[in-house]
Amino acid sequence: MVNDALIAARLRAYTGLTIFSEMTALAQAAGAVNLGQGFPDSDGPPEVLEAAREAIAQGLNQYPPATGLPVLRRAVAERRATDHGVAYDPDTEVVVTAGATEAIAAALLGLCEPGDEVVVFDPLYDSYGACLAMAGLRRVPVLLEHDGTRFTFDPDALRAAVGPRTRMILLNTPHNPTGKVFDADELALIAGLCIEHDLIAVTDEVYEYLVYDGLRHLPLAALPGMRERTLTISSAGKTFSTTGWKVGWACGPARLVTAVRTVKQYLTFASGTPFQAAVATGLTECMPWVENLRATLERRRDLLVTGLREAGITVLAGNATYFVQVDARSFGTDDGDALCRDLPASAGVAAIPSVALYDDKKAGRHLVRLAFCKDESLLATATARLAGRARATDPATALTRRD
């Protein structure tokens, strides 16, 4: 048991298990199909896996430089230049981290003073809230609302969120859990505010290659005037289906990257030498494999979305990531959290209540996140089970059945 009295006050709200662990435990107990936690159930590119084995066999098993293996920093810089047209010096403007998660934590700790405000889009990835709390920062949420077509935000709400204590805008695009890809106009607005108020932008782009429907991921750093004030964070986990390797990186001007390096060299110093080498191989040789993954995931999203919609379930699907959201009201309740606690046992499917990721609990109450980075037969099973569960709670059908 955790004794709350021993935990620093600023972290007391975070002592519980994460919602992902909680729902995975329920899934396991019920033998349910787990569409909760967002990890793929197939392996990454064989060349990347082999490169890790080779690196270990060749003795790449000691500390790498704190900033990461040069071969990986070069590969990261090359990808950013080739794919997004933003050039970074691999020696001074790229730092390798223990996943995107460490890069985000290090950016908040290294670039902000306690009491500073950070603007975030709501809902937000679960580590953001905890890291903001660890760093003693105040989060100022801007709600992403569904306008009937897609999630977007009120430009005035974003303008109003920026005040005299604002230090940073923390942006996740493509966005988890909505699947939103911030478009050029939205990014221009964010960039304009950063420049006008001299703010730092930190972007979490871990889904940069998992974008569908012919859309393209646009990095904020590529906008005029933004490279010099943007720290761009990404990771190998989602790109190469190696979420357990925790190899991430941050790119930006040296004055921002130095802050990340300063924190990370005392948090972990460094990690995963052979995995860093393998990810370098992935970034230089396996991008066709990533394109294939992207196309596969797009097809899986379509499979899930079509099946659920045919069953009359309201789906809010985005254009990227591993996730779509469904409306709990299709299952006869507006309480997504209660629905997710019930679904593993009642339907044999586990999901994540999106409200856990929302600052505005009212806005997220009815939403439930489903991961589609799963085997197609599992998705078909889950779709059929959710359809059955929705039918069983549909008053019209219930009436017909009683007749």
Ligand SMILES: *Cc1c(COP(=O)(O)O)cnc(C)c1O
């Ligand atoms: C998965 C995920 C991360 C974590 O990335 P790691 O490289 O595993 O640390 C960060 N941000 C978002 C939005 C994610 O979905």
